[in-house]
Amino acid sequence: MSDWQDLKNNPRLKEIYNKRIEILRLTREFFWRAGFLETDTPVAVYPPSQEPYLSPVPVKFFTPDNVEHKFYLHTSPEFAMKKLLAAGYEKIFQLTKCFRNYESFGGQHNPEFMMIEWYRAPGALKEIMDDTEKLFKYIGKKLGIENLSARGNSVPLAGKWERKTMKQVWKKFVGINLDEYLTSETMRELCRKLGYDTDGRYEDLFYKIFLNKIEPFLGVKKPIFIYDYPAAMCSLSRPAEDSRYALRFELYIGGLELANAFGELTDAVKQKNNLEEDRKKRQELDREIYPVDRELIAALVSGIPQAGGIALGVDRMIMLFTGAKDINEVIFQSAADMIDKKF
Amino acid sequence: MAQTSEIKRGVVIRQNNDLFTVTDFQHVNPGKGAAFVRAKMKSLATGKAIENTYKVGENVEIVDVQFQNMQYLYKSGSMHVFMDMKNYEQIEINEDFIGDDAKYLKDGLEVMVGLYEGRAVSTQIPKKVKYKVIEAPPAVKGDSSAGNVTKEVVLENGLKVQAPIFIKEGEEILVNTDTCEYSARA
Numbered sequence: 024m025s026d027w028q029d030l031k032n033n034p035r036l037k038e039i040y041n042k043r044i045e046i047l048r049l050t051r052e053f054f055w056r057a058g059f060l061e062t063d064t065p066v067a068v069y070p071p072s073q074e075p076y077l078s079p080v081p082v083k084f085f086t087p088d089n090v091e092h093k094f095y096l097h098t099s100p101e102f103a104m105k106k107l108l109a110a111g112y113e114k115i116f117q118l119t120k121c122f123r124n125y126e127s128f129g130g131q132h133n134p135e136f137m138m139i140e141w142y143r144a145p146g147a148l149k150e151i152m153d154d155t156e157k158l159f160k161y162i163g164k165k166l167g168i169e170n171l172s173a174r175g176n177s178v179p180l181a182g183k184w185e186r187k188t189m190k191q192v193w194k195k196f197v198g199i200n201l202d203e204y205l206t207s208e209t210m211r212e213l214c215r216k217l218g219y220d221t222d223g224r225y226e227d228l229f230y231k232i233f234l235n236k237i238e239p240f241l242g243v244k245k246p247i248f249i250y251d252y253p254a255a256m257c258s259l260s261r262p263a264e265d266s267r268y269a270l271r272f273e274l275y276i277g278g279l280e281l282a283n284a285f286g287e288l289t290d291a292v293k294q295k296n297n298l299e300e301d302r303k304k305r306q307e308l309d310r311e312i313y314p315v316d317r318e319l320i321a322a323l324v325s326g327i328p329q330a331g332g333i334a335l336g337v338d339r340m341i342m343l344f345t346g347a348k349d350i351n352e353v354i355f356q357s358a359a360d361m362i363d364k365k366f
Numbered sequence: 367m368a369q370t371s372e373i374k375r376g377v378v379i380r381q382n383n384d385l386f387t388v389t390d391f392q393h394v395n396p397g398k399g400a401a402f403v404r405a406k407m408k409s410l411a412t413g414k415a416i417e418n419t420y421k422v423g424e425n426v427e428i429v430d431v432q433f434q435n436m437q438y439l440y441k442s443g444s445m446h447v448f449m450d451m452k453n454y455e456q457i458e459i460n461e462d463f464i465g466d467d468a469k470y471l472k473d474g475l476e477v478m479v480g481l482y483e484g485r486a487v488s489t490q491i492p493k494k495v496k497y498k499v500i501e502a503p504p505a506v507k508g509d510s511s512a513g514n515v516t517k518e519v520v521l522e523n524g525l526k527v528q529a530p531i532f533i534k535e536g537e538e539i540l541v542n543t544d545t546c547e548y549s550a551r552a
Binding site: 028031032033034035074076077123125126127130131132218220222223226227230231233234235238239256273280283349 | 382392393394395396397398399400401402404417418419420421424425515516528529530544547548550
């Protein structure tokens with residue numbers, strides 16, 4: 024909860040909101056200083072992206088003569104920013120509100136949330152990890168904060184952050200070699216063995232184990248980047264050296280997922296196929312479907328350098344810097360807050 | 367069998383031949399992936415806290431708990447005594463079971479109690495509770511210029527919270543029981 028009365032009467036919530044203002048400023052400052060340009064792209068787009076499990080929020084626009092056009096609030100500015108890479112921009116960032124339907128109102132989600140997304144073209148995932156680590160450390164230094172807090176863990180910012188492959192963390196926490204569990208059949212068998220429900224596709228089975236056995240312990244002592252995801256889970260990334268895996272990483276701090284990054288897939292044909300596949304998955308999952316973004320494919324055909332890009336949840340980052348337990352505490356008038364006061 | 371959408375605070379899940387009361391839950395959507403529900407639960411047998419994450423739509427065995435609105439009466443030794451407002455029966459609940467929430471109890475407070483086979487398996491304090499302020503230091507001139515926007519006040523049940531300096535003795539305020547913070551004037 025954070026409305027005008029809370030900010031007026033509750034010093035803790037006021038302090039959180041003050042930090043939010045400062046963190047947004049410092050984030051911009053960091054990227055401008057590092058030579059990135061701040062871009063801005065539409066929030067309402069058509070067509071939206073195709074992630075099988077995301078639900079973009081539909082909106083209707085009307086022309087003066089009453090012709091209806093259906094748009095969607097973007098779930099991230101990814102496609103638009105990749106088009107900017109095709110236009111020749113090399114280092115770009117964007118702080119923007121994103122929207123996802125059918126996610127919880129509070130806790131770790133709000134249907135409207137702030138994202139920072141940035142790209143380097145050309146750029147390697149290692150550089151994106153470096154940017155991320157430096158961004159947090161820059162904000163920490165400027166705010167005089169040495170420890171982040173999440174889920175009851177206090178995590179020091181200082182020191183080199185951990186970088187481990189997905190395969191390494193499965194070995195450590197589940198004791199298996201992930202190479203042998205890259206198909207739905209083998210992963211289903213593993214779920215059965217470990218006593219989890221065995222329904223669903225590869226990704227579901229993967230996350231059933233990951234969320235129970237691995238995620239709560241990630242980044243508890245120091246922040247950790249987990250990289251090289253099973254290729255089946257990465258329709259927007261290039262393959263890693265071992266092509267059964269893909270160039271993707273996520274950042275975890277104190278068991279909280281903060282950011283998702285890709286070594287961007289720049290092969291237009293592969294990208295088109297992957298998006299068609301995702302569209303099919305959406306259909307199977309009974310989700311709303313829409314055409315694949317042809318302009319994105321055209322942009323890739325015209326060519327973009329081997330780029331790296333990342334999306335980082337800013338509200339969650341603010342939670343870590345302020346110790347807020349619920350995302351609603353770092354958002355002025357969260358969705359839950361406004362529903363609460365509806366009259 | 368129930369669905370994950372029924373997982374809420376206070377429900378009881380049967381798993382591995384043990385019963386667990388859900389104390390908290392959260393939705394997680396990993397890396398643009400499917401939706402999951404992460405439940406924090408307490409074993410009824412051992413009191414041990416565990417965490418379990420279910421995929422939304424997965425079947426979960428939720429046992430049939432009866433939820434009754436009960437009125438808090440008083441404390442007797444290590445037991446808190448509540449009264450079922452329907453049949454006026456009294457029930458005793460151990461202070462360890464109520465834990466930190468005990469500080470919010472006050473005479474006449476209505477608490478949602480979950481009963482399973484006649485035994486209390488969960489208690490839920492309302493999100494916001496009204497209390498009378500019994501002690502509030504008077505506002506001192508210069509408070510706001512010194513940056514003091516709050517002061518400690520004592521409530522009718524002995525609970526102490528930070529409240530805005532304009533709150534006076536005898537007033538009623540709402541306290542947020544998630545954070546133990548002042549919420550508004552009642």
